[in-house]
Amino acid sequence: MQTPLHHAARHNSIETAELLISNGANINEKDKYGQTALYIAVEKILKN
Structure with a gap:
């Protein structure tokens, strides 16, 4: 399951x-x- 907070993190929506x-x-x-x-x-920050 993905929460809305997970979704925001995945899409850089601060x-x-x-x-x-x-x-x-x-x-x-x-x-x-x-x-x-x-x-x-x-993880997203470290990949960039």
Whole structure:
């Protein structure tokens, strides 16, 4: 499962991520691969 926060991280949508977090999104929730949104965001940064 991918949460809206995971989707925002995958698509570099910082404003959306901030909105989701400020409204209570669980930053520790993992997707079906065991990855958090933070992991996804960092992985994208390191690949560039």
